[in-house]
Amino acid sequence: MIVCVIGLGLLGGSFALGLKARKTPVTILGVDSNPLHARQAYNRGIADKILSLEEAVMRADLVVLATPVNVILHQLPAVLDKLPANATIIDFGSTKQQLCEAVAAHPKRNQFVATHPIAGTEYSGPEAAFASLLHGKTMIICEKEKSRPASLALVEALCHSLTMPLRYMPAAEHDLHFAYVSHLSHISSFALGLTVLDKEKNQKNIFDMAGSGFSSTVRLAKSSPQMWGPIFTQNRENVSEALAGYIAQLQQFKEAIDAQDEELTKAMMAKANDIRKILG
Amino acid sequence: MIVCVIGLGLLGGSFALGLKARKTPVTILGVDSNPLHARQAYNRGIADKILSLEEAVMRADLVVLATPVNVILHQLPAVLDKLPANATIIDFGSTKQQLCEAVAAHPKRNQFVATHPIAGTEYSGPEAAFASLLHGKTMIICEKEKSRPASLALVEALCHSLTMPLRYMPAAEHDLHFAYVSHLSHISSFALGLTVLDKEKNQKNIFDMAGSGFSSTVRLAKSSPQMWGPIFTQNRENVSEALAGYIAQLQQFKEAIDAQDEELTKAMMAKANDIRKILG
Incomplete structure (x- = not known):
């Protein structure tokens, strides 16, 4: 062949x-x-x-x-x-x-x-x-x-x-699912990298202090802009919807933390723990 | 001893x-x-x-x-x-x-x-x-x-x-740094887990479709609420500041995607790629 x-x-x-x-x-x-x-x-x-x-x-x-x-x-x-x-x-x-x-x-x-x-x-x-x-x-x-x-x-x-x-x-279903399980992950990681780089002008600090948790969460921020830019553009409606949902979750976290409502942050985290059932 | x-x-x-x-x-x-x-x-x-x-x-x-x-x-x-x-x-x-x-x-x-x-x-x-x-x-x-x-x-x-x-x-410097390089990573991961679980009622879909990228980004969402709730509460001012910065980055991404401004999304990703210099 x-x-x-x-x-x-x-x-x-x-x-x-x-x-x-x-x-x-x-x-x-x-x-x-x-x-x-x-x-x-x-x-x-x-x-x-x-x-x-x-x-x-x-x-x-x-x-x-x-x-x-x-x-x-x-x-x-x-x-x-x-x-x-x-x-x-x-x-x-x-x-x-x-x-x-x-x-x-x-x-x-x-x-x-x-x-x-x-x-x-x-x-x-x-x-x-x-x-x-x-x-x-x-x-x-x-x-x-x-x-x-x-x-x-x-x-x-x-x-x-x-x-x-x-x-x-179907193609439409594919694009919707992947906005959530893949494209959103990449944006969350790029944005995390930007936020930490913005704050930590001393890059040695990041290197010394970042545990393996940060490394795994920010790993996708190394991905290629040439590849991902067009993906976000082509799937922009689904990605935008996924991002809006993600920002809303983060805002709810922020409000709960600002209000010292630890019961709410714990309840949100306990719900997020369900990801264990899927990813083991 | x-x-x-x-x-x-x-x-x-x-x-x-x-x-x-x-x-x-x-x-x-x-x-x-x-x-x-x-x-x-x-x-x-x-x-x-x-x-x-x-x-x-x-x-x-x-x-x-x-x-x-x-x-x-x-x-x-x-x-x-x-x-x-x-x-x-x-x-x-x-x-x-x-x-x-x-x-x-x-x-x-x-x-x-x-x-x-x-x-x-x-x-x-x-x-x-x-x-x-x-x-x-x-x-x-x-x-x-x-x-x-x-x-x-x-x-x-x-x-x-x-x-x-x-x-x-100093203790104050410690708490500020860790809000960025650790506590924020955990919240980004918990919120990602919640967003995807909310959307994907069919958990088999997540399992089948999630590439290793999603797994690594969402890994910290398995973490203990009993341990992390009090951390966010004790470090709430720094964590809140870090979250506000992160949400602003995500909103900028969303606006660029909505506006089909691919040059901007690519420029943001290229900047985030600097994390390679630190984490290898």
């Missing part, structure tokens, strides 16, 4: 390495607008060849769009136009609704399978990629009824071979 | 286990108002004997108060009253200013060393304790000039033997 990976960063690179770690032979054609990333991906064995987008797509059985979501929004219809008749295209975008709408009326819509692998780290680029990133991680597939059976079956089989459990859901 | 540990939970228990793991012989007298915790601590070898507070304090060379900060506030003057003339007392509270003020005029003030080990996990109780929790973690000492040289030297030597680096600072 010939797989064209467009965007050789953390996710695209890890997907390629994961495919190569299986027994089934696979050729990876790599495409990246950043020549340094392309070279790094080639040197690390992520891509067998670096080609232009046109050349790579023409030869592919499967095309993977692993670029930021604003780039996917433009690439998806353009690549679909050029996609060979027997080929399939997937994307790894963290938002799904706008992407699906952008190709809803495309004559080759059924060659597209809208996917979102629930995996990542706070690092980015080909140097951050590793073969096991996707192992055991859930792959969400949206609007599966709009993909032709052969394309859907190919993607499902690939996920199975990478030990990725599958979940299916 | 005979050490009396009052409060046999995560921190008190781990401190006792850490002392026992050294070569120097030590006897731990355990005190806990919860009979189950006392039994668990005895069974795990955290305490060699379980005694009443009075009996244990009377025999101790060193007393450690490892109870919630509201309890320490009452125990510290009461235990100081009974403390043998050659003994030293320390506390593991996450707030320092109110505790120091409570004994500022106590005739035995100089037998007290105000300490805060920067260590913990989201779990609590003697079953969560482990010998290496404090290894390599910073110990903050406040108002060292108010402790007598022999007591200060004992505590410094103990920290050295546990490989804990020392930092000294």
Whole structure:
């Protein structure tokens, strides 16, 4: 199988390495607008060849769009136009609704399978990629009824071979859920980093005094602005709703603390402790 | 040396286990108002004997108060009253200013060393304790000039033997810093847990969809309300200021997202990325 990976960063690179770690032979054609990333991906064995987008797509059985979501929004219809008749295209975008709408009326819509692998780290680029990133991680597939059976079956089989459990859901539902369980986490972490950096001009203080609690809460503040900016823009209504809910919870905490209402803060924390039931 | 540990939970228990793991012989007298915790601590070898507070304090060379900060506030003057003339007392509270003020005029003030080990996990109780929790973690000492040289030297030597680096600072400065680098992280995490639990009535959805990012950001929401409620109350002015700053950052994010001002969200994230320089 010939797989064209467009965007050789953390996710695209890890997907390629994961495919190569299986027994089934696979050729990876790599495409990246950043020549340094392309070279790094080639040197690390992520891509067998670096080609232009046109050349790579023409030869592919499967095309993977692993670029930021604003780039996917433009690439998806353009690549679909050029996609060979027997080929399939997937994307790894963290938002799904706008992407699906952008190709809803495309004559080759059924060659597209809208996917979102629930995996990542706070690092980015080909140097951050590793073969096991996707192992055991859930792959969400949206609007599966709009993909032709052969394309859907190919993607499902690939996920199975990478030990990725599958979940299916409408694109709008996907975007709403991820505003809460992912996008909000990132903003809470970016804002925490900003608040502490603003206050603590002496960065050595943060380093010395920050227990592991702060490190884990602020970890996502290391994430890439180029990747996350477009996600928040594309999912702005859901993210805005989630943020409003979060700010309201924080304000309630603040009011309870200001009023020395310790029974209320304890009750809120006890309710938040329910997260133990879910995350163990 | 005979050490009396009052409060046999995560921190008190781990401190006792850490002392026992050294070569120097030590006897731990355990005190806990919860009979189950006392039994668990005895069974795990955290305490060699379980005694009443009075009996244990009377025999101790060193007393450690490892109870919630509201309890320490009452125990510290009461235990100081009974403390043998050659003994030293320390506390593991996450707030320092109110505790120091409570004994500022106590005739035995100089037998007290105000300490805060920067260590913990989201779990609590003697079953969560482990010998290496404090290894390599910073110990903050406040108002060292108010402790007598022999007591200060004992505590410094103990920290050295546990490989804990020392930092000294005024109590008011301690409480201000920790509002930002610790207390705020916990509230951000509790509020995140509440927001997501409120929205996602179907908890299986959270479990399936939450990537590792959500897990790490929400981890502290598992923390003990009994421990954290009194910390927020005692440090309410600093915590309230930190929360106000955090809410303002979140509101700025929300406004930028609502206005589709992606340049601003990216600039805020790029600034937050500076946390990489500190936390690596």
